[in-house]
Amino acid sequence: MSITLDQVTKRYQGSPVVNDVSLEVGEGEFYVLLGPSGSGKSTLLRAIAGLTGVDHGRIALHGNDVTHVSARQRGVGLVFQNYALFRHMTVGENIEFALKVRRMKSAERRKELLRLVALEGMDDRLPTQLSGGQQQRVAVARALAHKPPVLLLDEPFGALDAKIREELRRTIRQVQRELKITTVLVTHDQEEAFAMADRIGVMNLGRLLESGKPDELYARPATRFVATFLGAANLLLARQTEQGIRFGAAPVNARRVEKLEGGREQEVVAVLRPEEVELAPTRDNLRTNFIANGIVEEQVFTGAFERMRVRMADGAANAHIASPNANGGSNGSAALLDVTRTQHEQRLFPLSLGQSVAIGVRRIHVLPTPLSSYTAYGSDEASCERLSQHPLLVELASRMKTRIIKRNEAPLVACDAPASAPVSGVAVIAAGQKTADQLQWLLQNGAGEVLVLPAHSSPPQKVLIHWADDSARRSTLAVAASLLRHVAAEAVYVGILPEGSGGESQRPFGVRTLLDARSEAQAVHGLEMRTELRFGAAADELQRQLTESQDPMLILGVSDPAQLRGTFGTLFTSGATYPMMIVYRPSKDSEGAVE
């Protein structure tokens, strides 16, 4: 491996800007780090170059650990967005700089490099006499002069216009292939990422969310963020049943890509690419699965493609669509589906505004996230309303591009009557004296995940993860992975062994549990987390850790509702001051009985 990052973390004023990033870039690979501004991608690049130190984790280049090696010694090739050419030196002097400081012969190499970037004979020009594209080529040549171990490019095309950008992209890719040099490019432009990358890593909020080949990431994203950031996507809430996927009333026999954990019927998030939508005059004319009827509301001609938005009229209308262009999960975008059609499709079925159409889907991808939508539960209108306006909840829902429903349930106080409708998605309740009772009631009525919010809480900085027993492990990790993609917090798994129960002899067992947990989180859920081993009573240890941490959050997995009153009872009695996510999956025996 040319570049190996192992749990690299960089904090800025306490909060992580690069959060537990692990990554391997192969020999001669062109890797693109893609993410919006502020996602930590440039910081990560500077950390690889050695210009920024890391607070945690290790960095290796070609197998040599360079975590504590200075930028000067690492000697990577680095290209900046603003070229960073030395303006008082000629092009030739710029390129020879790295060789001159090493007291190496440079004339030959200079000629070779100028040929490589197609700037022969420009040796004596000053950078200010060159165009932007030429300057950036000089910068690339300069970065390659000393034959660096890896080449790093920080938004190298940011300051160039479209035509030159295209040309320079080709030059850089060509140079990279010719030299077979391992390259990492940072960009916020997904088109650029697709055009250049062997592999893409998508970053958001300091985390590396997913990493993979461009086509695979596009076809099978694992997270909402990647689905919507790489190309356009309609996110739909659907129900996964034994028969397949249902949008509202309409069952769709769409091919499922991945089977979600647990055979139970549940709410899922489906990705529908605008180009996978088929429009036809009537349902019978569709060659694909019908999902709804609709009306064309917006139509834009963009040359090769026609973009439109279709309002879904029935059935799937309440499936709620978070369209790629809508900000967050506002209800205004509900039931509006983004569609693109090729020229060919346009000729077969010309459309105009206001026309009714039947909508079909060619392909649907279901995201493997257990967090679909939020439902705020309260025992009266006012408390529902207040809870649904909770800043943390609103923030989460908008980042997840999902909806918040309000549901007024009187039994929340009485706790003996059944719910008016089965609980689906994530249930949300306010923290209080009766939290434990309410949790139990929700779990009995079908909730799998419950978010408990105190009246006042800041965005979490540190998320503690713990599960009562192994049967809750998998789903707790899945929830944690999904949640942590949307908050900029550090994840710590807390393993707790009973005190005195064998003492030292217990330690190896405890450590193995931690390692297992970490590798499962990494392998199955793509979640990087740290681990801590404690001894004592679970609730007390958690309570202590939570009070010690600044702005903590707890994700707690249980396999039996009784554990909430028993083992973890003390966590709920005093009305928590931090947010909690309770994950409940019945233990293996009872689950087997259901199936």
Place this chain on the structure above:
Amino acid sequence: MSFRQPSILPGFGLTLGFSTFFLSAIVLVPLAALVMKTATMGWSDFIRVVTDARALASYRLSFGASMLAATLNSVFGFIIAWTLVRYEFPGRKLIDSLIDMPFALPTAVSGIALTAVFAENGWIGQYLAPLGIKVAYTWIGVVVALTLIGLPFVVRSVQPAIAEVQRDLEDAAETLGAGRFTIFRRIVLPTVFPALATGFTLAFARAVGEYGSVIFIAGNLPMRTEITPLLIVIKLEQFDYKGAAALGFIMLTMSFVMLLSINLLQAWSRRRMVAAGR
């Protein structure tokens, strides 16, 4: 041929006329008067006055000490400006405003204060005396006074230039394998050089013309610690107006030649830095 440049704001004629008038009234006419006054004396008289041994010694002190002070200021002013621009520390704003104090202080006050501090029984002087270093009433004292009054010129000229040096340039040089000293010498210094030259010129010019602070600390011993401006004043007090004018004329000419050459050097290096297209 027209000098007129098309511009959004009108008033080329008015502003040029105003500038010419103002420069004439305040700068050119007095200088011309100086030249005229000098011209009334004969060549032999003129040569005698300006090559008098006492005059020659005063030129050496005035220009030598000014040059030395401006050089010292360039070094320390650069370091101070660097500290103020690059680092955040408590009291930064305070130090930043202290820099301007020599601008505002009456020069006589700074001269007296320096004398008190550097005299043989002063705060600093008492520690220097055993080492055999005498500051007050020697040429060193002159340099110290000229350094004090010239410092703000360097700091204020260099500050914006340092702020403009992109960190990326230093980062780039570091990844290319340059050590700290190389980065400073080959990247930072060339970028800041034009501004540093400006600061040097201003500090030098100010030092050559300085009178108030120097006369207190210099002791004014003929041939040893007597600066040219002081010699001029002495001549005036003896009602030797022509002699005073002759010395003034020499100072004027030498200052002009030196400032002009520094300015040309600076223009040349600036042209190299900021060429067409930027």
